[in-house]
Amino acid sequence: MSANKLRGESMKIKRSERLVDMTDYLLNRPHTLIPLTFFAKRYDSAKSSISEDLTIVKKTFQERGIGLVETVPGASGGAKYIPYILKEAADEFMSEVIEILNNSQRLLPGGYVYMSDILGDPEKLRFLGRIIVTQYLNQRVDAVLTVATRGIPIAQAASSYLNVPLVIARHDSNITEGSTVSVNYVSGSSKKIKRMTISKRSLAENSNVLIVDDFIHGGGTINGLTSLIEEFNCNLVGSTFFAEGAYSNSQEFGNYTSLVKMENEPDGDMRITKGNYDEKIFGSAK
Amino acid sequence: MSANKLRGESMKIKRSERLVDMTDYLLNRPHTLIPLTFFAKRYDSAKSSISEDLTIVKKTFQERGIGLVETVPGASGGAKYIPYILKEAADEFMSEVIEILNNSQRLLPGGYVYMSDILGDPEKLRFLGRIIVTQYLNQRVDAVLTVATRGIPIAQAASSYLNVPLVIARHDSNITEGSTVSVNYVSGSSKKIKRMTISKRSLAENSNVLIVDDFIHGGGTINGLTSLIEEFNCNLVGSTFFAEGAYSNSQEFGNYTSLVKMENEPDGDMRITKGNYDEKIFGSAK
Numbered sequence: 001m002s003a004n005k006l007r008g009e010s011m012k013i014k015r016s017e018r019l020v021d022m023t024d025y026l027l028n029r030p031h032t033l034i035p036l037t038f039f040a041k042r043y044d045s046a047k048s049s050i051s052e053d054l055t056i057v058k059k060t061f062q063e064r065g066i067g068l069v070e071t072v073p074g075a076s077g078g079a080k081y082i083p084y085i086l087k088e089a090a091d092e093f094m095s096e097v098i099e100i101l102n103n104s105q106r107l108l109p110g111g112y113v114y115m116s117d118i119l120g121d122p123e124k125l126r127f128l129g130r131i132i133v134t135q136y137l138n139q140r141v142d143a144v145l146t147v148a149t150r151g152i153p154i155a156q157a158a159s160s161y162l163n164v165p166l167v168i169a170r171h172d173s174n175i176t177e178g179s180t181v182s183v184n185y186v187s188g189s190s191k192k193i194k195r196m197t198i199s200k201r202s203l204a205e206n207s208n209v210l211i212v213d214d215f216i217h218g219g220g221t222i223n224g225l226t227s228l229i230e231e232f233n234c235n236l237v238g239s240t241f242f243a244e245g246a247y248s249n250s251q252e253f254g255n256y257t258s259l260v261k262m263e264n265e266p267d268g269d270m271r272i273t274k275g276n277y278d279e280k281i282f283g284s285a286k
Numbered sequence: 287m288s289a290n291k292l293r294g295e296s297m298k299i300k301r302s303e304r305l306v307d308m309t310d311y312l313l314n315r316p317h318t319l320i321p322l323t324f325f326a327k328r329y330d331s332a333k334s335s336i337s338e339d340l341t342i343v344k345k346t347f348q349e350r351g352i353g354l355v356e357t358v359p360g361a362s363g364g365a366k367y368i369p370y371i372l373k374e375a376a377d378e379f380m381s382e383v384i385e386i387l388n389n390s391q392r393l394l395p396g397g398y399v400y401m402s403d404i405l406g407d408p409e410k411l412r413f414l415g416r417i418i419v420t421q422y423l424n425q426r427v428d429a430v431l432t433v434a435t436r437g438i439p440i441a442q443a444a445s446s447y448l449n450v451p452l453v454i455a456r457h458d459s460n461i462t463e464g465s466t467v468s469v470n471y472v473s474g475s476s477k478k479i480k481r482m483t484i485s486k487r488s489l490a491e492n493s494n495v496l497i498v499d500d501f502i503h504g505g506g507t508i509n510g511l512t513s514l515i516e517e518f519n520c521n522l523v524g525s526t527f528f529a530e531g532a533y534s535n536s537q538e539f540g541n542y543t544s545l546v547k548m549e550n551e552p553d554g555d556m557r558i559t560k561g562n563y564d565e566k567i568f569g570s571a572k
Contacts, residue, residue: 019302020346023309028412060306108464116463116488120452122445126314149434149456156442159408166406170435172458177402178394202402 018043018053026057026069026081030163035078054079065089068137083161084137085130087282093127094274098260101272111246113262113270119153119214119242128259129157132212132240135257135281136162141237142207143167145225147196151213154242158212167209169198169228177201183227188218196224207234216256217245244275257281304329304339312343312355312367316449321364340365351375354423369447370423371416373568379413380560384546387558397532399548399556405439405500405528414545415443418498418526421543421567422448427523428493429453431511433482437499440528444498453495455484455514463487469513474504482510493520502542503531530561543567 022039039050051071058069058079065086071079097118106114118124132154141162146155147169159166177199187194203209211225222239229236244258258275265271308325325336337357343365344355351372357365383404392400404410418440427448432441433455445452463485473480489495497511508525515522530544544561551557 016301016305016342017346017349019305020309020343021350021352023306024313024347024350024352027310027313029409056302057306060303061310063303064307064310066307066310108462110462112462112464114464114485114487116454116485117451120445120454120488122442122449122452123315125442125446149438149454152435152438153442153452156408156411156439159406160411163408165403166408166439168402168406168435176394176396176398178398178400199400199402201400202406 014043014045015049015053018045018050019056022053022057026079027066030067030081030083030161032163033072033078033080035076038078082137083130084134085127087278090127090131090134090277090282093124093131094259094277097124098272098274101260104269107270111264111270113243113272115214115243116150119150125153125157128154128242129161131259131277131281132158132257133161135240135277136210136237139237140208141210143203143209143234145169145198145203145209145211145229146213147171147221147225150215151242154214155212158210158240162210165202167198167202169196169225171196181228181231183224183231185220185224185227188220188223190218194220194224196221196228198228203228203232203234205233207232208237209234210237211239212241213239214242215245216241216243216258222256241275243272300329300331301335301339304331304336305342308339308343312365313352316353316367316369316447318449319358319364319366321362324364368423369416370420371413373564376413376417376420376563376568379410379417380545380563383410384558384560387546390555393556397550397556399529399558401500401529402436405436411439411443414440414528415447417545417563417567418444418543419447421526421563422496422523425523426494427496429489429495429520431455431489431495431497431515432499433457433507433511436501437528440500441498444496444526448496451488453484453488455482455511457482467514467517469510469517471506471510471513474506474509476504480506480510482507482514484514489514489518489520491519493518494523495520496523497525498527499525500528501531502527502529502544508542527561529558 036047036050040047054071061067061069067081067083069079069081108114141164143165144155144159145167146152156166179200180197181200182195182197184193184195209229216222239256241258244261246264257277257280259277261273261275263271322333322336326333340357347353347355353367353369355365355367387399394400427450429451430441430445431453432438442452465486466483467486468481468483470479470481495515502508525542527544530547532550543563543566545563547559547561549557
């Protein structure tokens, strides 16, 4: 074996290992600018080599629909991973979810559909999180807000890909988190007055807040969460719900995104179809 | 530029792109055997090349403490990513968390410490999840069980790295998820009788269940969750808590793992120190 070949191989392995570690490093830190100098030091490599590595990572992330790697040129430059999902991947995944949900054995008394397993499945949550954040690629989001209990996992999935804090409001007052802020709101379905509380420390003033929850039915919850956002002088960036109920009405409850839609059939069954995500998230790509 | 060089470069880029995509693919599917044939087809490459790629990924994951890539040789072989964290990385992270928690401004009336921000921070949750699952590397876990509300994010982080369903028990009976199973238990701190409920569909019989929650205080919650596991004829693999309260006692509540420990000081302050994770998770490495 020639010295040349040996040298070539050892260089190749070095780049290979950089690429593997760099991919892991970026994937674990979405929306965070990692300086070129950081990678150069981490791998004891020239910044020019790191730049080439990042070009490969960027190209592969784009070709495989993993996300955008935003590269900032110059001495103080670096790379930032911005997760998204492509429309075809989202559609394929959502079709599969809709088929699962339309299984008649999921129909529960009271017109509910069992969906906790889907909202507790890590692989599905990763897809759902990526679908949700794709809509807010170019917007600043500082926190994801949800209300206990069932909305927490999907909200956490979105907060993970946005890499911003998850803030949980609660219906009970059993909060041992110091001073709290509560709002009253009228439940859209039962027309009862309800109360929603969050810890004062959990949300900073002037934050840009994204609401994520499992279900929008009568619109009461969204009104409650919106009131909380106003109480904190925060800005509502948008609201995304896994499922939209039969009585939802975008005119009445503002501009929201839903991944699936549940409609009562005349025979008492439920029919689950695509939500408005196609238009809301991928609308510009049409 | 010689034809040779050109050919060499184009081959190099191909492997590079495979490595980046393969890393992403494996990281998103922990504990899942990905067949060699799948990667060979995905990249239109020979299985021998894929084998070499996997050797590089495996070596890098190991060197960087990302996790184990278990490779299964042979025609029906493949690779499986098993996440873990190294003791040094865990200790460095936990020291940082303990320093944050010991800030006196976090002390709340009633002897509580504000920690919801830590349990809602996606980067910290990724570290916490990896620390928790490191203890159960060689055990079969089929589900992660927690109880609403504050324990959900950290339980979800663990379930994500184990790639198994997250199952949420609730204290309220406001469950619209079909038939439920409830147990009564005595709250360890207040000595009141409490009730905990989960949907019957959410947990399969004979599952191996890992309990993950934010806080163990009087041991009541762990007793309730253990009773639920028995009701379902499931096996308890272990229990991990973010924080262990002053009154916890491993003798009384069985074998659990805690990441931090909270102790009341004579002056009314709280002192947060390392939990027993060092011994429980990394004990064998001592």
